Amino acid sequence: MNVPIRALSLATTIFWILLVSFIAVSAFSLKDLNFSLDEPKFTVTADGKLLFSLPLSIENRGYCDLKDFQLTVFFDTTGRIISAGKSCVPIIQRGKSLTLLHNATLSIDDIAKSAEHYLFNDANLTAQVTAGLTFADFVPAQISTNFTFSWGAPLYNFSAGQIDVAQFNATHSLVSLPISFENHAAFDLEGTMRIVLFDSADSLVGESQTRFQAEQHALCHERLEFYVPLSAGSLAAAQRGHCNVYFSTALFEYGPLVIHYG
C-alpha cells in the first residue's frame, strides 16, 4: 500500500506546484497589464445625435493572452440609462498594445425627456464603464468604474422678459418678447422658436415663429417681435395671459415652455 500512497502524494504535489506556478505567472502578468483612458470627446453626428468617443489603450506586457475583451459604457441621468454602447476585442496577444476607440451615441431628446432640467441647467452625466476579459484562458475578470462628465445645458439660464403688447394699428397689435439664454452645450445651437400667445381667458391671440442661433458658450439675447390681430377693444384682455414657447432644433424638440405675463 505504501507505493500507491507515495504515488498519489507525488502526483498531488506535482499538480500543486503547477497550480501555484500558474497563479504566480498570472499575478506577475497582471502587474504588467496597463489600461489607460484618454480624455473623452463629444461630437455631433449628421443625424443630430451626440457621439461620445472614449479612447482606451491596453498594453499587455504579461505572459498571458487576454480574450473576449468587452467594454460597455452606460450613460445614466438620474438613474435612467439613456445610452449603452459595447466594444469587443476577441484577443489581445501577449506583448501587444491596442488602442480602442469606444463610441456611444447619445440622443439629446432622450436626455431632455428623462429630465428637462438638462436643457436649462448644467449637470453631471454618469458614465458606467465596464471592461470584461478572460485572463490566461482561465480567469474571467471584470473591471468597472464610474465617470462623471459635466453636461452643459444648451438653454442655460433661459429667461423671458416682460411681454409687451402694444397697439400697432386699428386691426393689429405688436407683441415684443425679450429672451436670453447661454449655450453651455458642446455644440452650436440652431433652430426655430415658436411662440403661441394666449390671453387671460386662455383664448389664442396669435403665434409666431423665429429662427435662432447660438454658438457654443455664447450668450443669445434676442427681442422677438410679431404682429397679432388685436383690435383696441380686445387689447385689454391680452395684457395678461401666457405664452407657450416651443423649441425645434436638429438635436432636440422641446415645448411647451409656459411663460406667464401681465
Next chain:
Amino acid sequence: MAEKKKSSNIIKEVSFRIAKATTKAILVYLMYFLLAPLLAPLFELVPGVMESIEAFVAVYITLMIISDVAARTIFEHIFRTARAVFFMGYLILSLGNGVISTSYQNFSLTLDLKAFTAIALSLSLLNVATAILQVINFLNSKAEADSDTSSSQ
C-alpha cells in the same frame, strides 16, 4: 550499558527529526518568501489577504513541524490529516464561492476564480484522502507487526 546506548539512540533520532522538521519548515518559508512578492500585486488589491496568508503559513508550518517531530507515530499521521483539513478549510473560507470582488480607488475589480477554486479544492481533498490512507496504512502495518511479534512468542 544497553539502556545508555538506547537512550543515546533516541536522542540522536529526535535530534535528526527536529533537524529534518526545521529544514523542511525553512524550505517552505523560503518558498513563501520567494512567491509572496510575485503574488503581492494581486494580493494588494484585496485588503487583509496578506495578513491572512501569513497566519495560514504560520499554522501550516507549525503543523508540519509537529508531524515531522512525531514521525513514525500515529501523531505524525493525525497532524498530517489535520494539516490537509486545515488547508481545505482555509481555501473554502478564503475563496468562498470563488468570486472575489475588490475596490481600488475608483475601480472595482471582480475575479471569477471558480475554476481555480474547484481545482484547488479537488487537490486538497486528494491531500486529505492521502493523509487518511496513510493513517490506515500505518495502523495496518502496526497491527501486522504486533501480530508477527505475538506469533513469534
